[in-house]
Each structure stands twice: as structure tokens, then as C-alpha cells.
Amino acid sequence: MTIATTxxxxxxxxxxxxxxxxxxxxxxxxxxxLDVLAIDMLTKKAFMKFDECWYCLPCETDCPTGAxxxxxxxxxx
Amino acid sequence: xxxxxxxxxxxxxxxxxxxxxxxxxAKEKNPKLRVLLVDKANVKRSGAISMGMDGLNxxxxxxxxxxxxxxxxxxxxxxxxxxxxxxxxxxxxxxDMINQLDQWGVKFEKxxxxxxAVRKVHHLxxxxxxxxxxxxxxxxxxxxxxxxxxEVTNRVVVTRVLTGADGEVVAVMGxxxxxxxxxxxxxxxxVLCTGAAGRIGLPAxxxxxxxxxxxxxxxxxxxxxxxxxADLANLECFQINPLIKDYNGPACAYVTGPFGGFTANSKGxxxxxCDYWSGQMMMxxxxxxxxxxxxVFLKLDHLAEETIQEIETILHTNERPSRGRFHEKRGNDYxxxxxxxxxxxxxxxxxxxxxxxxxxAMGETSVPGLYAxxxxxxxxxxxxxxxxxxxxxxxENAAAYCAGHGQGVIDAGDVAAEERRILAPLGRTDGLxxxxxxxxxxxxxxxYLQPPKITRKYEIALRRFDEIREDAESMFAANPHELMxxxxxxxxxxxxxxxxxxxxxxxxxRWGLYHYFLDHPERDDENWFCHSLLSKSAEGRMxxxxxxxxxxxxxxxEEERSAYQRLRVAHNAEAA
Numbered sequence: 001m002t003i004a005t006t007x008x009x010x011x012x013x014x015x016x017x018x019x020x021x022x023x024x025x026x027x028x029x030x031x032x033x034l035d036v037l038a039i040d041m042l043t044k045k046a047f048m049k050f051d052e053c054w055y056c057l058p059c060e061t062d063c064p065t066g067a068x069x070x071x072x073x074x075x076x077x
Numbered sequence: 078x079x080x081x082x083x084x085x086x087x088x089x090x091x092x093x094x095x096x097x098x099x100x101x102x103a104k105e106k107n108p109k110l111r112v113l114l115v116d117k118a119n120v121k122r123s124g125a126i127s128m129g130m131d132g133l134n135x136x137x138x139x140x141x142x143x144x145x146x147x148x149x150x151x152x153x154x155x156x157x158x159x160x161x162x163x164x165x166x167x168x169x170x171x172x173d174m175i176n177q178l179d180q181w182g183v184k185f186e187k188x189x190x191x192x193x194a195v196r197k198v199h200h201l202x203x204x205x206x207x208x209x210x211x212x213x214x215x216x217x218x219x220x221x222x223x224x225x226x227x228e229v230t231n232r233v234v235v236t237r238v239l240t241g242a243d244g245e246v247v248a249v250m251g252x253x254x255x256x257x258x259x260x261x262x263x264x265x266x267x268v269l270c271t272g273a274a275g276r277i278g279l280p281a282x283x284x285x286x287x288x289x290x291x292x293x294x295x296x297x298x299x300x301x302x303x304x305x306x307a308d309l310a311n312l313e314c315f316q317i318n319p320l321i322k323d324y325n326g327p328a329c330a331y332v333t334g335p336f337g338g339f340t341a342n343s344k345g346x347x348x349x350x351c352d353y354w355s356g357q358m359m360m361x362x363x364x365x366x367x368x369x370x371x372x373v374f375l376k377l378d379h380l381a382e383e384t385i386q387e388i389e390t391i392l393h394t395n396e397r398p399s400r401g402r403f404h405e406k407r408g409n410d411y412x413x414x415x416x417x418x419x420x421x422x423x424x425x426x427x428x429x430x431x432x433x434x435x436x437x438a439m440g441e442t443s444v445p446g447l448y449a450x451x452x453x454x455x456x457x458x459x460x461x462x463x464x465x466x467x468x469x470x471x472x473e474n475a476a477a478y479c480a481g482h483g484q485g486v487i488d489a490g491d492v493a494a495e496e497r498r499i500l501a502p503l504g505r506t507d508g509l510x511x512x513x514x515x516x517x518x519x520x521x522x523x524x525y526l527q528p529p530k531i532t533r534k535y536e537i538a539l540r541r542f543d544e545i546r547e548d549a550e551s552m553f554a555a556n557p558h559e560l561m562x563x564x565x566x567x568x569x570x571x572x573x574x575x576x577x578x579x580x581x582x583x584x585x586x587r588w589g590l591y592h593y594f595l596d597h598p599e600r601d602d603e604n605w606f607c608h609s610l611l612s613k614s615a616e617g618r619m620x621x622x623x624x625x626x627x628x629x630x631x632x633x634x635e636e637e638r639s640a641y642q643r644l645r646v647a648h649n650a651e652a653a
Contacts, residue, residue, distance in 0.1 A: 003510065003555075031122040033293050034286065035232065035254060035558060050558060052286045055399040058122040072403050075284040076323045 011073045012037065012048040012059060018067035019045045028059035028068050078256065078503075080496070084263040085113040085228075086479045088249050089270060089472075090235045090298065092116035093124015093291075094461055095451030096270035097218040097227075098468030099475070104225040106476040113262065114227050117234040117254060117561065118293055121219055125272055125291050125428070125452065126461060129212035131332050131395040133185070134198070134460040136206040137171035141195040144168035146202050148631045154200070154355045154641050155431050155457045156587050156600070158311060158608060160627045163456045166438035170466045175206070178465070181217050184210045196335035200351040200640055205331060211395050233260055234561050235297070237495050238267055238305040238447060239487060246305070246446035247485030250495045252564075257503060257557040259496050265482050266446040266475040269434060270468065271298025273316065273452040274572045276565070278422030278527065279519040280325045285512070287325050289318055289421040290452075295565045296572035298453040299425060302434040303571060303619075307442040308610040310435040310455040310624075312579035315528065315591045316426040318354060319362050319373070322419035326397035328375040333392075336384050338377045341415060342370035349644050354429050356589030357641045363420060363528075363590050374415030385411050420590075422519075423527055425572065428464065430591055431457035432579075435610060440471035443612075446482065448475050501552075502563040508553035511562035515569055518545055522573050526580070528593045535581050542574050574619060579611050582621040 014028075022044035029037045029046060036050040037059060046068070053073055060068045071077070089100045092114050100114040116123045137147045147168040152159050175193070179185060186194040186207040197203040208214075222229060235251035246267050251260045275290020286292045303309060319340065321328050330340055330352035339347050342365050349361045366373050377385060388411065393401030403409075409416055427433040433455040440448045448471035449455075451464030459467065502511070525538035549567060554560040585601035586594045608624040 003507070003553075030119050030231075033118040033123055033127055033291055035118065035561070052292070054286050054288075054292050056127050056291070057398055058127060061128070061398075062122070070399065072324070072399060072406060073284055073287065076282050076287055076325070076403070077406055 008051050009074060010048040010051055011053045011055060011071045013069050013071070014046045015067045016043065016045045018065045020065055021046045025064065027062050027064060031058040031062050033058070078258055080259045080261065082261050083113070084484070085111045086264065087112045087266050087268070087475050088262055088264040089114045089268045090249065091124065091270035091272060092120030092229065093270065093272055093451070094126050095464035095468035095471070096268070097222050098465045099268045099270060099450055099472035100227040101221045101225045102469040102472030103476040104227055106473045107480065110476055110479060112227050114222065114229045115233050115235055115251070116229070116231050119231040120222065120229055122215060123293065125294065126214050126396070127291060128398055129214045129395050130208060130461050131211050131329070131391050132205055132207040133175065133462045134331055135171070135204050135458065135462055136175055136193070136195060137168045137204065138175065138193050138195055138206070139172060140192070142202045142204055145631050147204065149633060149637065150199055150201050151458050152629070152631070152633055153637055154353070156356070157606060157638070158431065158587070158626065159457055160437065161630050162438045162627060163436065165630060166470065167456060167459060167463050167466050170469070171462060174462060174466050174469065181221060183214065183217055184208060198331050198334050199353045200644070205335065207332070207391070209391055234564060235301065236499055236564050238301050239491050240305055240444065241485035244306055244444060245485055246444060248487050250492065252499050252557070252560065254557050254561040257500070257560055259499055261492055263484055263487060265479045265484060266448065268471045268475055269298040269302060269447065269449040269453055270451050271453045273424050273426035273428065274299050275424045275426065276569050277424055277519065277572050277576060278522045280422050281419055282323050282325065285516060285519070289320055289325055290424060290426065294452065296425065296568045297565065298449065299434060299575065300568040300571040302442060302447070302449065303575065303613055305444050305447060306613055307444045307447060308435040308612045309575065310433065310608050310610055312425060312432045312575050312611055313583045313592045313609065314356070314431045314588045315423040315576065316430045316432070317359050317423055317528070317590055318421040318429060319359065319418055320421050321400065321403070322417045324400065324403045325421060326400060328416055328418055329392060330375060333375065333377055333388055336388055337380050338375060338388070340418070341374050341376040343372060343374070344370060345376060345415065347646055350646055351644055355641050356430070356591040357644050358589065359420065359591065360589035360593065361645050366420065373418045375418055376415045377411040378413060378415060382412070423522065423576065425576070426452045427455055427457055428452040428460050429458065430588070431455065439474045440467050441474065446478060499564065502554035503560055505551070505553035508551035509548055511552055511554060511559055511566045514545060514549050514552055515562065515566040518542070518566070518570050518573055522576070526573070526576055528590050530580050530592065530594045532581065532596045535577050538577050539574065542570060542577070545570060575611055578619045578621060579609055583609050
């Protein structure tokens with residue numbers, strides 16, 4: 001059997017111009033209860049890696065530069 | 078991937094609400110105690126109160142309520158099936174805990190004289206104390222953890238509590254969800270603070286993580302307690318809550334009720350006298366939802382502008398602050414429309430109902446050295462303040478236990494077996510994904526276990542769960558994150574089977590919708606005025622037994638006993 005990947009629009013959006021992950025900031029990654037955020041090794045910016053958001057908002061609230069915005073996942077919107 | 082061996086006196090599993098309190102209070106009791114707080118997320122923002130809480134739902138404050146009144150209220154709300162001594166241990170320590178939190182900087186609503194401004198939401202007494210700035214709760218707890226010098230390990234998923242020759246706690250095991258390093262932590266005692274089992278059922282939206290509970294709270298603790306040999310109590314008393322449809326978070330009648338908001342049917346009429354979440358309330362809610370007067374709404378559109386603004390400030394900054402943006406996108410305005418509501422998926426959560434790992438008034442489980450506090454333990458209707466009070470009791474009692482016990486002997490075979498179990502999905506390159514196993518389990522829970530309960534459906538569910546267990550042996554994880562979901566899928570499957578076995582055992586109906594059993598539609602006090610306990614048999618299967626209700630310390634008279642059965646608004650009262 002083979003494993004497929006299915007595309008999906010994720011609810012956590014990171015503004016790369018504001019994100020300061022390249023300076024060592026990992027606040028949003030640290031506070032996410034579900035551990036769905038990560039730092040992209042190529043762009044050095046935070047992004048939503050796993051589509052498992054509880055729309056709880058610590059990532060957005062705690063981000064020091066206001067780079068993160070969370071919308072309600074499409075299935076619930 | 079490497080193996081990390083650690084040694085502590087006490088390990089607290091789960092850093093949400095009860096966990097930090099347990100760890101701090103254990104250190105206060107004995108500053109030399111080596112205490113580790115483990116969380117699979119980060120204690121700064123983990124658990125049910127990740128974004129804070131808007132109030133205390135069960136404050137027992139002198140001048141407003143007595144511990145006796147509270148014990149009576151909860152006994153009646155839970156159809157008599159309570160260990161009153163355990164509820165009293167909460168009630169008697171409730172006020173001290175409020176003062177402790179007040180000292181730590183939690184801001185409660187106070188009146189002009191500086192007294193706590195208590196509101197009435199329950200059917201009989203007044204126990205609700207608003208915290209309009211409750212979004213700071215986790216920060217306050219974190220400060221106390223640092224002050225008490227509690228060691229914290231984040232992003233480690235604890236999967237098993239290992240026991241020694243006498244069945245006592247000797248270690249806990251788990252893994253890092255970013256590196257897959259395995260952990261063997263030798264310890265004398267452990268406190269489970271893993272929250273509700275909130276990922277048993279599937280939300281009506283079909284979105285896996287759109288649960289009422291923080292999805293990290295998936296029943297790990299319930300499964301760990303079971304495999305360690307502990308009793309679990311009254312699991313058939315499901316949690317089912319009235320929530321904002323699709324958003325699946327609280328609407329929230331506890332906050333809005335004291336301001337004049339209420340649960341209404343499609344005609345905008347009140348149909349229940351009391352919005353406090355009980356099984357009987359949920360039954361009335363369900364009947365209205367499914368009947369010709371559905372759907373059900375939260376009605377606020379009759380309130381004054383300044384009242385609505387105050388409600389918005391509280392509801393859109395606390396607990397589930399994304400409520401505000403959900404409403405905005407939908408064009409919901411509290412001033413103009415009622416908010417459509419629905420019922421949640423099923424779960425185990427003593428915070429709101431009554432099921433969980435069996436604990437007594439000391440917070441002890443039936444396994445020596447194992448304690449449990451908060452939503453995962455069995456003390457009914459405990460809410461956040463109950464998690465704090467039992468966190469304190471567990472921390473202090475575990476510290477005393479540690480003083481009288483040495484480290485136990487760990488069975489190397491147990492460690493090897495658990496290490497194999499944890500790492501198995503990473504060793505495969507092909508198979509079913511954790512997502513598939515979890516989705517199917519939870520979809521079947523909705524199809525077959527959601528009340529009303531029917532024996533034949535439950536039998537089919539058990540057969541299907543067995544099939545999924547076989548399938549789960551071929552689960553594969555591409556990375557440590559997926560490994561976390563894989564191990565959670567095992568816990569969810571265990572909890573689903575527990576929900577089924579416990580429900581089939583209690584051949585009566587009780588707790589309104591929570592255990593509405595169509596084959597046995599009547600309450601049967603003669604045979605079932607008792608707890609049900611689930612445990613692991615010598616053969617490794619789930620077994621059930623009855624436990625007599627502990628003698629009441631606060632007597633309940635006949636008239637009071639049925640107070641929660643009379644929640645529906647009487648027709649003549651409506652006209653009045």
C-alpha cells in the first residue's frame with residue numbers, strides 16, 4: 001500500500017515579514033498545545049505543519065510581533 | 078532516538094490545571110522532594126484552561142453557601158451516585174483555595190464592599206464567581222511553579238505507569254513528541270492530571286480536532302490508570318454538553334445566565350428553569366433539539382447594549398476567545414440573533430459530569446502511590462476549582478506517601494515491552510495512519526455509543542473496536558509527531574471500549590441523557606443505587622463490578638432528591 005498526502009487550507013497564517021523566527025524566536029511553536037507549528041528550515045519562518053488546530057489562540061496572543069493570525073478552520077466556519 | 082533514564086520522588090503527569098497545583102503543593106509540603114511535572118504540550122499554555130477561564134463554577138463561599146449545601150446540591154444533581162466524603166473534601170477546601178488564588182493574583186469579581194460577587198446558576202444554591210480577567214490564569218500558575226522550583230519537562234508524552242511486585246507505582250514511561258527519545262522515570266509516586274477523555278467521540282462537524290475539550294486531553298490518563306490496574310468509576314455517566322453549533326465551545330449560559338441570557342427553543346421561549354449542566358438538563362435540551370421546537374439557541378437579543386458589551390468582553394477574551402471571530406464570520410450578533418446551539422460529542426469528564434479514575438477523599442486511586450486530580454479523576458462536577466483543590470490534596474498526600482516509601486524495583490521486561498510498543502509505529506514504513514485509526518474509532522463511537530444507548534448497537538461497536546485493535550497493530554508513524562497521534566489513538570480506542578463496557582453493565586437509565594439506555598429506560602434504585610467500577614482482569618480484559626454508595630454524611634430528604642428531575646418549565650409558570 002502507498003500513503004497519500006491530501007492538500008488542505010490551514011487556519012494558522014504567519015506573516016513572514018513580521019515573523020522573527022530567524023532571530024531564534026520560537027514562541028508560537030512553544031505554546032501550541034497540539035504542537036502543530038514548526039520553523040521552516042529553508043525560509044526560517046514559522047508555519048503550520050499539521051492540520052490539527054483547536055483555534056485556541058496562544059500562538060496569536062503570545063507572538064511578540066503580531067505575525068500570527070488564526071481563523072476558524074473551514075469545516076467549522 | 079535515545080533512551081533517557083531519570084529518577085524523581087514524585088512525577089506529576091499533565092501541567093494544565095490540577096497538575097501545577099499538585100506539584101507546587103508537594104514542594105511546599107516538602108521542599109526537598111524531587112518533583113517533576115511532565116506535559117505533552119508546554120505548561121505555559123497547556124490543558125483545558127490554556128487561555129484562562131471566565132469564572133469559578135463551584136465556589137463555596139461563606140455567606141453564600143455552606144459545604145453541606147454544596148454536597149447536597151451535587152448529590153442531587155448527580156442522581157445520588159456520589160462519594161459524599163470526596164465531594165465534601167472539595168467543598169470544605171474550596172474557600173481556602175479561592176483565597177490562595179486571590180493571593181497569587183487571580184482577579185475575582187468583588188462587590189463594593191470587597192466581598193466576592195457570587196452569582197446563581199445551579200438549581201438550588203449560589204456558587205458562580207466571575208473572573209473577568211481570568212485569561213491570566215496560566216501565567217499565575219507558571220510563576221508559582223518557578224517559585225516552588227518544580228522541575229518541568231515539556232513535550233514528553235507519558236504512556237504508561239509501571240507497577241512493582243505489590244502493584245505499587247515504580248516508574249512512568251513515555252517519549253518526546255519531537256525526537257522520539259524514550260523516557261523511563263523511576264518514581265515513588267505519580268499524580269495523573271491528564272484532563273478529560275475528550276477525543277472519544279467525533280464532533281458533529283466531522284473535524285477531528287474540533288472537540289469541546291482541548292484535544293490534547295484524549296484519555297491518556299484513563300488508559301494509563303486502567304493498564305496500571307486502577308479502578309475507573311461510573312464511566313457510563315458520559316459528558317455531553319450544550320455548545321455553540323459547529324464552533325463546539327461553550328456558548329456560555331453560566332456567564333450569560335446571571336445577566337439575563339437563557340437557553341431557548343426556536344420560538345425564543347425558555348424551556349428549562351436552570352442552565353446548570355446536569356444529565357437531566359441535557360435530556361431536556363436533547364428533547365427540544367430533536368423535537369418540533371428545535372433547534373436550541375442561546376438568547377441574548379433582549380438584553381441592554383451595555384450588558385451585551387460586558388458579555389462580549391468576557392466571552393471573547395477568556396477560555397475560548399475565538400468565539401468572537403466565529404460569530405463575526407457567521408454574521409452572528411448577540412444583539413440581533415439568538416446563537417444556534419447543539420450537543421457535544423461524548424466524553425469522560427468529572428469536571429462536568431461524574432466519570433473518571435476512581436479516587437477517594439485523599440485523591441488516592443486504588444493503586445498504591447497513584448493519585449489523580451481534575452477532569453480525569455472521579456469526583457463529580459468538580460470544574461476548575463475542584464482540579465485545584467484535588468491537585469493540592471494529591472500533591473500533599475503524595476508527598477506524605479513518598480516520605481514513608483522507598484523507590485521500588487522496576488521490571489526490565491515491562492520497560493522493554495513498553496519501549497517496543499512505543500517505537501513500533503516508527504519502525505514501519507507502510508500501514509494505516511494514526512489519523513485513519515482515530516477517525517474510524519471516533520466515527521463508530523458516534524454511530525453506536527452516543528445516547529440513547531441500545532444493547533444491540535453496543536454489541537456491534539465492541540466487535541468493530543476489536544477489528545480496529547487488530548488494524549492498529551499495523552499503524553505507522555512517519556515522525557515523532559505522528560507517533561504521538563498513534564499512541565493517542567491507542568488511548569482513544571481503550572476509552573471507547575471502556576465507555577461501551579461500562580454502559581452495558583448498568584442495566585438502568587440514570588443521569589438523564591448521559592446514560593439514557595433504551596433497553597432499560599427506567600431508573601432502578603433497587604439494583605443500581607451504586608457506583609460501577611471498571612478494572613483490568615488477571616487475563617487482561619475489562620471487568621465490571623458494583624461498589625456500594627458510601628454512607629451519606631449530608632442527608633437528602635425526599636423532596637430535595639427529585640429537584641433536578643423538575644427542570645422543565647411548567648406551562649402555567651410560562652404564562653405567569
